[in-house]
Amino acid sequence: MLKKVFGYGFLTIAAIVSIFPFLWMIISATNKSVDVTKGKLLPGSHLVENLTNLLNTVDLIPALVNSAKISIITTVLGMLIASLAGYGFEIFQSKAKDFLFNFLLLSMMIPFAALMVPLFRMFGTISQTTPMIGIDTFSAVILPTVTTAFLIFFFRQSTKMFPKDILEAGRIDGLTELGVFFRIYIPTMKTTYAAAAIITFMASWNSYLWPLVVLQSPENQTIPLLISVLGSSYSPDFGVIMTAIVIATLPAALIFFIMQKHFVAGMMGSVK
Amino acid sequence: MIPAKATPHIQTGKSTRGHRLKNTIIGWSFVTVATVLICLFYFYPMVQAFIMSLQSGRGTNLTFVGFENYARLLKDPVFLTTVKNTVVYLIIQVPLMIILALFISVLLNDKALKCKGFFRTAIFLPCVTSLVAYSVIFKYLFGQDGLVNIMLLKLSFISEPIQWLTDPFWAKITIIIAITWRWTGYNMIFYLSALQNIDHSIYEAAKIDGASPIQTFFKITIPMLKPIILFTSITSTIGTLQLFDEVMNITVGGPGNATMTISQYIYNLSFKYTPDFGYAATVSYAIVILIVIFSIIQFKVAGDKNA
Incomplete structure (x- = not known):
C-alpha cells in the first residue's frame, strides 16, 4: 500500500x-x-492583443514559412536518401558494405561543433562560384544535415524484419530493383517512414546552431532564430514572447500527438 | 557484429557471374548517395578541421604554425573553464537523468498501474519542445523575479530570491535542471521499451525467492537493461559535450564564463570575437577527443564488449 x-x-x-x-x-x-x-x-x-503585437513587431509568418520549407525538404530528401542506403546495406549485404556501414556510423560520434567551422568555410568557398547554394541560402542549411548515419542505421534495423520473399515475388513479376524499392518496400514500411519523418522533421524544425551560423539575412530567419532574438531582448514583452513560443511549439507538438504511436514504435525499432 | 546472410539470388536463365556483377553494382548504387553526402559533410570537414587546427591567423588569412594551437589550448584559461563546466554538467546531469528515467520507467512498467498512458505522455511531453523555446521559458521561470523564486518565497522555502541566472553556482544548477527536464522522458521511452521485453516470469521467480523490490531492481532490472543504459549514457554524453542551445539562450555563458560550454566557445571564437578559425578548429578537436575518452570509459565500466 x-x-x-x-x-x-x-x-x-x-x-x-x-x-x-x-x-x-x-x-x-x-x-x-x-x-x-x-x-x-x-x-x-489578452491572447489576441499579444498576437497582434507579435505580428506587428517581428516577421513571424515569413519565419514560419522558412522553417516549414527547410523542414519539409529535409524530411523528404533525408528519408529517401537514408532509406535507400539502409535498404541497400541490408538487402545487398556484403563484407565490404558492412565495413562501410560501420565506418559511416562513426560519423554519429562527430560533434556538430567540430564541423561548424570547416562547413562554414566550405560554403563560403561555394558562395564565390555558385551563390545559389552558398552562405545564406536554404540549400546551405539543408545539405550538411540531410543525411544522418542515425537514420540509415534506423532504416537498416527496420529492414531486418522485412519479409524478403515479397521482394523476390516482385522481381519475378518483372520489377526493376528500383521498382521493387518504390512499389513494394516503401508501401510496406509505412510505419518506419512515419517514425523517421517525425524524428527528422522535429530535429529540422528545432535546429538552431547551424542556421544561426549560415543564415545571415533577416528574411531567411527560421523560427528558432526568431525566438532566440525575442528571448534575448532587454525589455521583453513576456505575453508576446510566450505567444511566439506557443506558435513555434505547436507544429512539432501536433505532429507528435497525431503520430505518437509511430514515434514510440519507431524509437523502439531503432534499438532492437 | 552483424550476422552473415546470403545476398538475394535471382533465378533466371542468365549466367551467374554476370548476374552477381549486376547485383553488386545495384547494391552499391543504393548506398552511394548517402555515402557521398556523409563523406562530404562529416569526414571531409573533419580532415579540413585538422588541417585548420595547424594554422593560425585572422579570418581567412591563415599561416601554418604546426602544433602551436594545441600548446595554446592547454594554457588558455577560458578553454579550461569551458572544459570544466562541460565535465561538471556531464558527471552530474547524465547520471541524475538516467537514474530518474530508470526509476520512472520501472514505476510505469507496473502492470497494476492506472493512468499509465497519461503519465507516459506527460513525462515525454518536454521532448517535443525546441531547445531554443524551452530555454527561453526556463530563462524567464528562473529569472530574478521569475515564477520559481516567487513560488519559493510564497511557500517560505527561501527568505530572499535565489540568483538562478547570475550566481556562478546556481547558474550551473539551472542549466542542469533545464537539461534534465528536457531529456528524462526521452530516455524513459528507451528503458520502458526494454523493460517490456523482459520476461515477466523472471520477476515472479524473484518474488517467490523472497527478493525485495530494491534487490529486484539492482539484481535483475539493471543487469537486464545494461546494453540500453550504455546506449543512452553514450548518446547523452555526446549530447552534453556538444551543449550549446540551452546555455546560449538561458545564460549566454555567463555570469563571467561560469556556464560557457566548449561548443559555445568554438562559436564565439569563430563568429563573435575576431574570427580565429584555426584555433576554433583546435578547440573542436578537443570535443572529439573528450567524446572518444568518455565513450571508452563507459564501455569499460559496462565491462561488456557485446553490449
Missing part, C-alpha cells in the same frame, strides 16, 4: 513538473506582460 502511494505520488510530481512549463507558456500567452511578471497563473484575455 505504502509502495503504491509512493509510486503514484512520484509519478504525479514528475508529470506536474513536466507539464507545468507548458501550462505556464500557454497561460502567459493570454496575459499582459505585467501580469506574467507578477506570477499570474490564471488564463487572461
Whole structure:
C-alpha cells in the first residue's frame, strides 16, 4: 500500500513538473506582460492583443514559412536518401558494405561543433562560384544535415524484419530493383517512414546552431532564430514572447500527438 | 557484429557471374548517395578541421604554425573553464537523468498501474519542445523575479530570491535542471521499451525467492537493461559535450564564463570575437577527443564488449 502511494505520488510530481512549463507558456500567452511578471497563473484575455503585437513587431509568418520549407525538404530528401542506403546495406549485404556501414556510423560520434567551422568555410568557398547554394541560402542549411548515419542505421534495423520473399515475388513479376524499392518496400514500411519523418522533421524544425551560423539575412530567419532574438531582448514583452513560443511549439507538438504511436514504435525499432 | 546472410539470388536463365556483377553494382548504387553526402559533410570537414587546427591567423588569412594551437589550448584559461563546466554538467546531469528515467520507467512498467498512458505522455511531453523555446521559458521561470523564486518565497522555502541566472553556482544548477527536464522522458521511452521485453516470469521467480523490490531492481532490472543504459549514457554524453542551445539562450555563458560550454566557445571564437578559425578548429578537436575518452570509459565500466 505504502509502495503504491509512493509510486503514484512520484509519478504525479514528475508529470506536474513536466507539464507545468507548458501550462505556464500557454497561460502567459493570454496575459499582459505585467501580469506574467507578477506570477499570474490564471488564463487572461489578452491572447489576441499579444498576437497582434507579435505580428506587428517581428516577421513571424515569413519565419514560419522558412522553417516549414527547410523542414519539409529535409524530411523528404533525408528519408529517401537514408532509406535507400539502409535498404541497400541490408538487402545487398556484403563484407565490404558492412565495413562501410560501420565506418559511416562513426560519423554519429562527430560533434556538430567540430564541423561548424570547416562547413562554414566550405560554403563560403561555394558562395564565390555558385551563390545559389552558398552562405545564406536554404540549400546551405539543408545539405550538411540531410543525411544522418542515425537514420540509415534506423532504416537498416527496420529492414531486418522485412519479409524478403515479397521482394523476390516482385522481381519475378518483372520489377526493376528500383521498382521493387518504390512499389513494394516503401508501401510496406509505412510505419518506419512515419517514425523517421517525425524524428527528422522535429530535429529540422528545432535546429538552431547551424542556421544561426549560415543564415545571415533577416528574411531567411527560421523560427528558432526568431525566438532566440525575442528571448534575448532587454525589455521583453513576456505575453508576446510566450505567444511566439506557443506558435513555434505547436507544429512539432501536433505532429507528435497525431503520430505518437509511430514515434514510440519507431524509437523502439531503432534499438532492437 | 552483424550476422552473415546470403545476398538475394535471382533465378533466371542468365549466367551467374554476370548476374552477381549486376547485383553488386545495384547494391552499391543504393548506398552511394548517402555515402557521398556523409563523406562530404562529416569526414571531409573533419580532415579540413585538422588541417585548420595547424594554422593560425585572422579570418581567412591563415599561416601554418604546426602544433602551436594545441600548446595554446592547454594554457588558455577560458578553454579550461569551458572544459570544466562541460565535465561538471556531464558527471552530474547524465547520471541524475538516467537514474530518474530508470526509476520512472520501472514505476510505469507496473502492470497494476492506472493512468499509465497519461503519465507516459506527460513525462515525454518536454521532448517535443525546441531547445531554443524551452530555454527561453526556463530563462524567464528562473529569472530574478521569475515564477520559481516567487513560488519559493510564497511557500517560505527561501527568505530572499535565489540568483538562478547570475550566481556562478546556481547558474550551473539551472542549466542542469533545464537539461534534465528536457531529456528524462526521452530516455524513459528507451528503458520502458526494454523493460517490456523482459520476461515477466523472471520477476515472479524473484518474488517467490523472497527478493525485495530494491534487490529486484539492482539484481535483475539493471543487469537486464545494461546494453540500453550504455546506449543512452553514450548518446547523452555526446549530447552534453556538444551543449550549446540551452546555455546560449538561458545564460549566454555567463555570469563571467561560469556556464560557457566548449561548443559555445568554438562559436564565439569563430563568429563573435575576431574570427580565429584555426584555433576554433583546435578547440573542436578537443570535443572529439573528450567524446572518444568518455565513450571508452563507459564501455569499460559496462565491462561488456557485446553490449
